[in-house]
Amino acid sequence: MTKLVLLNNVDHKALRVITRRAAAYGDALMAAPTFPAEFRTIQGCYPIVFQKRADTGQFQPFALLGFEEGENLFLGKDGWEAHYIPMSVERLPFFIGGQRSSEPGGAPKRVIHIDLDHPRVSSSDGERLFREFGGTTDYLDRMNMLLDQLDAGMSATPAFIEALLAHELLESFVLDVTLKDGSENRLAGFYTINEERLRALDGTAIGALHAQNCLEPLYMVIASMAHLRDLIDRRNRRR
Amino acid sequence: MSKQVKRVVIVGGGSAGWLTAGLIAADYRRDPASDGGSALELTLVESPAVGPIGVGEGTWPSMRDTLRRIGVSETDFIRECDASFKQGSKFVGWVDGGAADHYYHPFTLPQGYGEADLVAQWQRAHATMPYAELVCYQPRLCEHGRAPKQVTTPEYAAVANYAYHLDAVKIGQFLQRHCTTRLGVRHIVDHVTTIESAADGDIAALLTAAHGRIEGDLYIDCTGIASLLLGAHYAIPLLPVREVLFNDAALAVQVPYAQPDAPIASHTLSTAQSAGWIWDIGLQSRRGVGHVYSSAYTSDDAAAEALRSYVAASLAATGAPAEGTRMAEALTPRKLSFQPGYRQRFWHRNCVAVGLSAGFVEPLEASALALVEFSATMISEQLPATRELMDLVAARFNDAFRYRWERTIDFLKLHYVLSQRSDSAYWSDHRAPASQSARLTALLSLWRHHAPSRHDFHRIEEIFPAASYHFVLYGMGFRPEPQAGAHAAARAEGYFSEAAALGRSMLAGLPTNRALLEHLKTHRLQKI
Numbered sequence A: 001m002t003k004l005v006l007l008n009n010v011d012h013k014a015l016r017v018i019t020r021r022a023a024a025y026g027d028a029l030m031a032a033p034t035f036p037a038e039f040r041t042i043q044g045c046y047p048i049v050f051q052k053r054a055d056t057g058q059f060q061p062f063a064l065l066g067f068e069e070g071e072n073l074f075l076g077k078d079g080w081e082a083h084y085i086p087m088s089v090e091r092l093p094f095f096i097g098g099q100r101s102s103e104p105g106g107a108p109k110r111v112i113h114i115d116l117d118h119p120r121v122s123s124s125d126g127e128r129l130f131r132e133f134g135g136t137t138d139y140l141d142r143m144n145m146l147l148d149q150l151d152a153g154m155s156a157t158p159a160f161i162e163a164l165l166a167h168e169l170l171e172s173f174v175l176d177v178t179l180k181d182g183s184e185n186r187l188a189g190f191y192t193i194n195e196e197r198l199r200a201l202d203g204t205a206i207g208a209l210h211a212q213n214c215l216e217p218l219y220m221v222i223a224s225m226a227h228l229r230d231l232i233d234r235r236n237r238r239r
Numbered sequence B: 001m002s003k004q005v006k007r008v009v010i011v012g013g014g015s016a017g018w019l020t021a022g023l024i025a026a027d028y029r030r031d032p033a034s035d036g037g038s039a040l041e042l043t044l045v046e047s048p049a050v051g052p053i054g055v056g057e058g059t060w061p062s063m064r065d066t067l068r069r070i071g072v073s074e075t076d077f078i079r080e081c082d083a084s085f086k087q088g089s090k091f092v093g094w095v096d097g098g099a100a101d102h103y104y105h106p107f108t109l110p111q112g113y114g115e116a117d118l119v120a121q122w123q124r125a126h127a128t129m130p131y132a133e134l135v136c137y138q139p140r141l142c143e144h145g146r147a148p149k150q151v152t153t154p155e156y157a158a159v160a161n162y163a164y165h166l167d168a169v170k171i172g173q174f175l176q177r178h179c180t181t182r183l184g185v186r187h188i189v190d191h192v193t194t195i196e197s198a199a200d201g202d203i204a205a206l207l208t209a210a211h212g213r214i215e216g217d218l219y220i221d222c223t224g225i226a227s228l229l230l231g232a233h234y235a236i237p238l239l240p241v242r243e244v245l246f247n248d249a250a251l252a253v254q255v256p257y258a259q260p261d262a263p264i265a266s267h268t269l270s271t272a273q274s275a276g277w278i279w280d281i282g283l284q285s286r287r288g289v290g291h292v293y294s295s296a297y298t299s300d301d302a303a304a305e306a307l308r309s310y311v312a313a314s315l316a317a318t319g320a321p322a323e324g325t326r327m328a329e330a331l332t333p334r335k336l337s338f339q340p341g342y343r344q345r346f347w348h349r350n351c352v353a354v355g356l357s358a359g360f361v362e363p364l365e366a367s368a369l370a371l372v373e374f375s376a377t378m379i380s381e382q383l384p385a386t387r388e389l390m391d392l393v394a395a396r397f398n399d400a401f402r403y404r405w406e407r408t409i410d411f412l413k414l415h416y417v418l419s420q421r422s423d424s425a426y427w428s429d430h431r432a433p434a435s436q437s438a439r440l441t442a443l444l445s446l447w448r449h450h451a452p453s454r455h456d457f458h459r460i461e462e463i464f465p466a467a468s469y470h471f472v473l474y475g476m477g478f479r480p481e482p483q484a485g486a487h488a489a490a491r492a493e494g495y496f497s498e499a500a501a502l503g504r505s506m507l508a509g510l511p512t513n514r515a516l517l518e519h520l521k522t523h524r525l526q527k528i
Helices: A036-042 A138-166 A195-200 A203-211 A215-224 A227-238 B015-027 B062-070 B074-080 B118-125 B131-135 B138-143 B168-181 B228-233 B300-318 B321-330 B367-382 B387-417 B425-430 B438-446 B466-475 B489-509 B513-522
Strands: A004-006 A031-033 A048-052 A059-064 A094-099 A109-115 A170-178 A184-193 B007-011 B041-046 B084-086 B088-092 B102-106 B163-165 B186-189 B192-197 B203-208 B212-215 B218-221 B238-240 B249-255 B268-273 B276-282 B287-293 B334-337 B341-343 B351-353
Touching: A004 A094, A036 A059, A036 A138, A036 A215, A048 A215, A059 A138, A059 A227, A094 A138, A109 A138, A170 A227, A184 A215, A195 A215, A203 A215, B007 B015, B007 B212, B015 B041, B015 B062, B015 B168, B015 B367, B062 B074, B062 B163, B062 B367, B074 B168, B074 B513, B084 B513, B088 B138, B102 B131, B102 B138, B102 B466, B118 B131, B118 B466, B118 B489, B131 B138, B131 B466, B131 B489, B138 B489, B168 B186, B192 B228, B218 B228, B228 B351, B249 B300, B268 B300, B276 B300, B287 B300, B300 B321, B367 B387, B387 B425, B387 B438, B387 B466
Parallel strands: B007 B041, B007 B218, B041 B186, B088 B268, B218 B351
Antiparallel strands: A004 A109, A031 A059, A048 A059, A048 A184, A094 A109, A170 A184, B084 B163, B088 B102, B192 B203, B203 B212, B238 B341, B249 B287, B249 B334, B268 B276, B276 B287
């Protein structure tokens, strides 16, 4: 269960957050949501794929971390074996929430929430959030910045998806992986860029995508697919 | 050289007219890249005064393919036509009229259909269980008010096979916008005053009050029951089927939901009455309910009374009983009379009838719009290049649709001949051997020993597949002679377990019909 509360330096003065990476802390994730502005960094480590969100049916890009539910192939004995952790994971257990403005008709304020039931939350172990006299720690400041970037990036995602769909650049793909041990695994329900369609687009369409800042992230997705091989190798090494 | 067929004129703008226009226009849509001459010129003339009649609000799964071919988005269609998802029909009170009497005719085929003798194993080991509920997961989804797909399922794709319930007036308007703005169909709103004949008897032109002469090479009569071209102008007789299907009148009402969040059934409810039956169709914003009956066996007043008490009881079941009675009393049913039957020919000279102008019978299995789709598709695919070839195509069309009408009538009749109801002469007269076709009588004898199969229905595009006959036959209590031996029993049992397991996982994963429809008001289904 999650128990989201508004973070404050009175109730949460002594709270700490464990930053080690392990399955016990909720890191056994098959995929992590990402957003176009993060693609450049993500494609350095992970394949970027698209999947429909179960609640809205709308497309969402993900960094692929494993081949089945609960499998994160980057999670080893010594933590997360990659030099970059997707922001949507890094920020846990913090969330951004809206708070009604104190002024009538004012825009809602963006405030930090924390999930008190998250396994990272501790009273004795990990990074402190607040200093002795209530000031925020560097750790919390960094989380705050991360949440801002994540929030801005996520809200830019629908326009990117819209552009891909308008040019019919998404297509579903099925990956059949035969592992060294002979077992066959199928990755289904994911979508990727239709490269043939992309190559066939004329200058006007490419210009429009460029003007919408969609071109660079698009090619980042294509480049990221090379990591599917790494993912299979990681899986083979585990068996 | 024989005259080319280049201009098609559709007369009538109801759901039949616009579905036909959409299907033909989409097929002949000019490739924007080529600048070749127009493939086909399509005009739809519609009288401003004639309103489309509001029956035929259920469809078949074929409608998904039809709409996709026409090129509309499923999300737009659902939003603009007050549409909802339909997974089949539930027949209540048809077998004996007892309290527990019901069965399903779902759209999904039995699990393992054609792979094992499901019927024999059902009879041998599960005879007390309803056939449809043993062999198919869909009745369970319907009982639980589930949608046939998820929010992540692409447009027109299904988890469980489905069709629609829709507002027949709105689909005409919806397709009109698409046909005129996207498919280049010319739309003329005017009265046709005169039908001008050529020397050879073809229709040469239509004269209109304000738009003068409209010429065509082929005229499609979508004028509804009036059948202005085929019936009135050409006097092609209607072959009456009242001796087989007695119903010739209907009273229809629109019923609001008792609460804004009341469940929306994802199946058509068809409840037998003493001289007819009541349809109950859940749209997004309201229910469409109607009593179709035989004027030879009951009066309009008695039929209206039966309709009111049905509506009151259905509202009482979900809301306050007093409120239900009050709402039911306030409804004013709209009456529709019809002569059940179909035209002796559908395509005559350069005129072909589609929709009610070709024929009409009670909407028991929602065949009206399906016949429109079949007709328009065949016209479009077989459209003769020249007038000379048209008579050959017409002969094939007439043969195909005479067969389809005969099969439709046999299939509807099947619902009546198997009933054990004895509460009125209406039901016992329906069982009189003279009231059914020789073909149906023969098939019923054969089916005592063999389940309906492709040997009984051998045309490529059968209107009702053998599986539909299974659902109705065994749902209605028909029991074939037991078969000797337990051939492949384990295989059939495997499929029964598969159906049950699929039912469980789908119940867990599918939203309710209402929840999905609410979701679609703010979110779109993806095209992929």
